[in-house]
Amino acid sequence: MTFEEVKEKYHLRNNVFPHAAFGVKLLGFVKKLFVTLVILTLLYVGALLFLRPRNNGPQNKEQNITTSKQVSDDQKGILDNIITSLGGDTNKVNTQPSVSKDTQSSSSDTEAHLINFDVRKIVTILLKLAWLFEGFLALAYLSNLLKRQRLYERNVLKNDLQAIKLKKRILKNLKIREQKNSIESRINKRDKRLKNSKDADRSDLGATVEETYTLEALEQMLNITVLVNTRQNSEHMIETIYNILVSPPESTGGQSELEQKWLGKLPDTASKATGYKVYFGEQRSTSEGNYYFQAIGDRINDPYYFGDKIKELQERKESFNYEHTMPYRSIEKDGKTYVGLKDHSAENEKRKREAKRWADNQIDVLNEMLRGNGIKAIFDKNEPQATTAEFYFNIPEEVNVKGIDRAEKMIAEKIDEKLQCNGTTLNLGLNSAFISIPLPNGQGNSADYRQMINNEDVLRRAFG
Incomplete structure (x- = not known):
């Protein structure tokens, strides 16, 4: 399928x-x-x-037997002298039945x-x-x-190992297990003290209502499900998605404790546990009533999808073989030479590759600019155009920047200054950011990455 x-x-x-x-x-x-x-x-x-038993060899065994025999004879002589001095008979003693040692x-x-x-x-x-x-x-x-x-999941084993490691870090940073053990230890000590006290009220044994709610919340936190999954989407992109699932406690009090004390800490703690490679968004709810937090990681083109490339090549081939009323290429016809139009396709492909490489090198700079101004953006993709490089970012949390128009202009000017260009634009949306930067134009010491106009393509689109 x-x-x-x-x-x-x-x-x-x-x-x-x-x-x-x-x-x-x-x-x-x-x-x-x-x-x-x-x-x-x-x-x-x-x-x-x-x-295992150690074997000392035949010679050592014989030596031990000889030594043992000599010691036994000496002991026997001493015993005979003691019995004789006491008036006893050594023969009777020696003839008594005995069990062999x-x-x-x-x-x-x-x-x-x-x-x-x-x-x-x-x-x-x-x-x-x-x-x-x-x-x-x-x-x-x-x-x-x-x-x-x-x-259609990919990198399953690698992602599962990463999910196990991420959960361990989250629980460690929040000190969930330590707090649960501390409360249980306090309850056990209190119960032991009450049992040893004659005047204590036995109804006070066990956890209090507040402790019960806290333990329920901590238990649900210990049982959180952390998932890291890589899967393609309908746009033939491969994206890695992080999910943290939390089941609510059965009691209303435990649910309230979980929401007020722990769920608010999860997004930032989880983001920190990934080294801020991804940012988790705000709390959401599934159709089953569970809580979940989500972050979008790497997003790349599917390396195994060639449909668009094949379609483009077929269209180019059909367009090239089409009979036109005027010559686009240099040909000789009826004894005349038609110069035709210069084809810049090869040069433009080269410039497009170089522009993509240049744009990739600017990702860290743009990330630094956005985060330095309080915008937690995650890079999505970049697409070099004819004269500009366009960058797309995802923002998991709602953008709340005072004077958003002024902020966009200010950050754009900083990018121009940093990259030594002129004309950068920035547009901030609810969950996205779009940046357009002019490509180097060959002035000064920079290379020229702008696309040259291919007159053949223009005329084909206009006249067929």
Whole structure:
């Protein structure tokens, strides 16, 4: 199916990416389990190597037996002297039945060996089962990845890893887990103190109403879903979209706590967590009643789409082969030479490439100018025209600039001064910014990137 058919069937939008939330959670679990199993396996192998029996060789064994025998004979002689001095009979003592120490030692060693063997066998089996489970989960994630690619998602694994990392940074910056643990610890200490007190009221055990609402809000923050998805759109552009989804608590008090204390902090915290590569917009709501925040990242032309280029080449070919009433090219006809019109197409293509390269180098300058004047704009694209370079920016938050006309003129003048040009224009919209900058015109030490008028194209459009 084409993208338009898939989009219509699954009702795809910028905040609708089927199977993506499950895929991110599954990959996070696979990643944690893999790290855990690697550590446990290395510890187990190390323990086996450290605890394995050491063989000292035959010579050492014989030497130990001889030494042991000599010590035993000496001890026996001392014991006989003690018994004789006490009036006893050494023969009776020596003839008493006894259990062989070697037999006892051998039996003890056998039991220890059997126990050691059983533990080792059980641990080995458990590790094998854990690795098999890890492999099963990895295959499940691979299936999820393939499903999402069929829905025209791209860079799935890379984006999911980025989403996991981004969520971790957001929770760390907001210190969600630390605050939840602190409240639970305070409740546990208070309960312990009340239980040990005879005069305490048992109804005071547990969390207070305020603490309950706070814990509900913190729990929902811990369970936020962060998604990073790259997908093509109807304009044959590839764009990366960031979404943060938050489910509201069941209680009204918990929902109020979440909205008042945490949701307002999310956009700036998330933008900071990306290194301000993208800016998250204001709070929105899904049709299911969940909250979400969105940011638009990189936006590039689809490198696998050639429809427009093929169409342009076909039109140029048809136009070139069309029979015209007057010669556009240099030809000889009826003994006469017609000079025709000079074709600037090749030169213009070269200048267009150089103008695009020049425009790309100005993106950082324009970003600095806009943000330095309080406009959080994200670069979208640039398009060199015949005499100007046009830049488009997205603004996720509503522009609130006092004296917007004066601000546009002031920033445009600063850009002219910075780039040493004249005639820059800036237009600020609700969620966008448009900047038009004159291309270098060959004056001074600059190159000339302006397009030359191709008379052939003008006449073709006018007369066919």
